Amino acid sequence: MKTETTIQGLSASLNPARASRKMIGFVPTMGNLHEGHLNLVREARKLCDVVVVSIFVNPIQFGPNEDFDNYPRTLEHDSHLLAEVGCDIVFAPSVEQMYGNHPRLTNISVGEITNDLCGLQRPGHFDGVAVVVTKLFNIVQPNYAFFGQKDFQQLAVIKQLVRDLNMPIDVIGVPITRAEDGLALSSRNGYLSEQERKTAPTIYQTLKTAETDLHNGQALSDVLEKIRVNLTDAGFVVDYIEARSPSLQKIDQFDQDVVLFIAAKLGKTRLIDNLQVKYSS
Amino acid sequence: MKTETTIQGLSASLNPARASRKMIGFVPTMGNLHEGHLNLVREARKLCDVVVVSIFVNPIQFGPNEDFDNYPRTLEHDSHLLAEVGCDIVFAPSVEQMYGNHPRLTNISVGEITNDLCGLQRPGHFDGVAVVVTKLFNIVQPNYAFFGQKDFQQLAVIKQLVRDLNMPIDVIGVPITRAEDGLALSSRNGYLSEQERKTAPTIYQTLKTAETDLHNGQALSDVLEKIRVNLTDAGFVVDYIEARSPSLQKIDQFDQDVVLFIAAKLGKTRLIDNLQVKYSS
Numbered sequence: 364m365k366t367e368t369t370i371q372g373l374s375a376s377l378n379p380a381r382a383s384r385k386m387i388g389f390v391p392t393m394g395n396l397h398e399g400h401l402n403l404v405r406e407a408r409k410l411c412d413v414v415v416v417s418i419f420v421n422p423i424q425f426g427p428n429e430d431f432d433n434y435p436r437t438l439e440h441d442s443h444l445l446a447e448v449g450c451d452i453v454f455a456p457s458v459e460q461m462y463g464n465h466p467r468l469t470n471i472s473v474g475e476i477t478n479d480l481c482g483l484q485r486p487g488h489f490d491g492v493a494v495v496v497t498k499l500f501n502i503v504q505p506n507y508a509f510f511g512q513k514d515f516q517q518l519a520v521i522k523q524l525v526r527d528l529n530m531p532i533d534v535i536g537v538p539i540t541r542a543e544d545g546l547a548l549s550s551r552n553g554y555l556s557e558q559e560r561k562t563a564p565t566i567y568q569t570l571k572t573a574e575t576d577l578h579n580g581q582a583l584s585d586v587l588e589k590i591r592v593n594l595t596d597a598g599f600v601v602d603y604i605e606a607r608s609p610s611l612q613k614i615d616q617f618d619q620d621v622v623l624f625i626a627a628k629l630g631k632t633r634l635i636d637n638l639q640v641k642y643s644s
Numbered sequence: 645m646k647t648e649t650t651i652q653g654l655s656a657s658l659n660p661a662r663a664s665r666k667m668i669g670f671v672p673t674m675g676n677l678h679e680g681h682l683n684l685v686r687e688a689r690k691l692c693d694v695v696v697v698s699i700f701v702n703p704i705q706f707g708p709n710e711d712f713d714n715y716p717r718t719l720e721h722d723s724h725l726l727a728e729v730g731c732d733i734v735f736a737p738s739v740e741q742m743y744g745n746h747p748r749l750t751n752i753s754v755g756e757i758t759n760d761l762c763g764l765q766r767p768g769h770f771d772g773v774a775v776v777v778t779k780l781f782n783i784v785q786p787n788y789a790f791f792g793q794k795d796f797q798q799l800a801v802i803k804q805l806v807r808d809l810n811m812p813i814d815v816i817g818v819p820i821t822r823a824e825d826g827l828a829l830s831s832r833n834g835y836l837s838e839q840e841r842k843t844a845p846t847i848y849q850t851l852k853t854a855e856t857d858l859h860n861g862q863a864l865s866d867v868l869e870k871i872r873v874n875l876t877d878a879g880f881v882v883d884y885i886e887a888r889s890p891s892l893q894k895i896d897q898f899d900q901d902v903v904l905f906i907a908a909k910l911g912k913t914r915l916i917d918n919l920q921v922k923y924s925s
Contacts, residue, residue, distance in 0.1 A: 468754050468808060469753070469805050469808035470753050471809075472751050473749050474751065476749060497809050498809055501809055501812055523750060526746060528782055529651065531782055
């Protein structure tokens with residue numbers, strides 16, 4: 364496995380693969396990798412000849428009061444993990460390398476589907492994601508790119524961006540990887556205290572209960588309210604609980620497939636999760 | 645020469661060239677071609693193995709009161725001209741093909757350098773240009789793209805866009821092609837009456853006079869004022885007269901290379917031109 368820290372170095376490493384028309388798979392990450400990321404890499408490994416993983420904590424997707432400075436940077440450990448799951452090239456550029464050589468004047472925004480859910484509490488977040496993903500796509504020029512369904516809204520934004528701009532890339536959404544107790548894996552889980560970590564799986568439990576309740580015919584609004592009560596009782600401060608179509612349209616009845624979204628704070632840590640509930644008439 | 649009207653057809657036509665790593669040159673146009681466009685194609689022909697010219701009147705770069713509906717569409721004549729100068733593939737998609745298959749939510753804006761000059765009178769214009777050029781770049785995936793220096797601000801915007809987003813494309817600016825009397829060639833010249841056509845070269849004459857005046861040591865502000873007087877006397881309604889650095893920074897003294905920009909209306913027709921004046925101390 365190679366590690367490249369410059370765009371030029373990465374191009375040099377990828378040129379032979381491009382020249383022989385090999386399929387390039389790309390997994391963009393911010394590092395601090397866990398099994399969720401490794402499953403993205405395994406999926407890429409299955410479909411592609413060459414697997415590139417980027418590790419870049421992207422400053423422009425963090426708000427002024429967010430955790431950019433303290434976001435865990437664990438390149439050495441990440442590299443060991445990536446080598447084990449068959450990554451070919453780690454691309455770990457500096458902020459300077461990605462943004463430093465001239466003032467950036469270009470912004471990309473994906474409207475409507477970024478205005479609520481996580482977009483509401485994090486203004487500019489998805490613009491920052493759209494810009495960095497576009498840059499990385501242009502640098503790596505992959506055939507396939509892999510994103511986790513845990514960040515379901517992010518996945519929807521990137522699919523929309525790729526479609527709107529005719530990017531020649533297939534975007535693959537990979538199911539959420541969960542701990543044995545159901546907690547969706549996330550880099551931010553590391554911020555949880557021992558007690559909070561024990562409480563955190565309540566999010567997934569409420570989602571599974573909601574799935575059962577919906578299939579038993581309970582009204583969607585009642586089910587959402589029950590989630591809110593259960594989370595609040597368990598000590599969460601709820602940011603949002605929403606029901607959407609898989610393409611993020613608002614829905615108010617369970618008469619089609621629905622994705623249930625939760626964002627809630629436990630202490631200082633903001634956790635998100637989602638569950639797609641299939642409709643069968 | 646092939647003509648393709650669908651993205652899929654174009655990809656099929658270009659795949660053999662891509663597979664054999666040929667250099668692809670791309671000239672995006674809105675059709676109604678004149679010698680200025682043909683010089684872009686000749687330049688592409690010199691540098692590249694395969695030359696693609698797109699003809700697409702892009703609705704989203706026209707304002708509500710602009711000439712989208714009446715913009716001349718002359719595909720058959722354009723095709724004859726392109727075949728003569730060695731174009732390999734004409735890409736002439738419908739609006740449906742470019743924008744029709746789903747609602748577009750993505751916007752791209754290039755800040756600062758789009759807020760004045762032509763951007764001031766045409767809000768949203770350069771966003772529309774940035775989106776369509778990005779889409780076309782992703783569809784054609786050229787190695788080189790060619791743009792005329794007549795639309796100097798557009799060229800600067802596209803260079804900035806490509807740099808900011810790490811697009812793997814070399815953008816080449818090609819000098820303005822002029823009629824014998826100095827008028828910069830433009831599709832919009834066709835809107836001029838016979839009498840207006842005789843007056844139109846005044847724009848270039850004032851630019852050349854300004855160049856001489858600057859080299860003779862006249863103050864930049866005086867030179868700009870003299871252009872304004874001369875154009876107004878000749879019957880133009882001046883939109884702007886500006887002096888900028890080649891990267892579009894405002895300058896108020898002739899102590900570096902300067903680009904003089906003019907936009908002015910003659911009757912109902914808005915004409916633009918520019919001249920780069922070299923500084924030598």
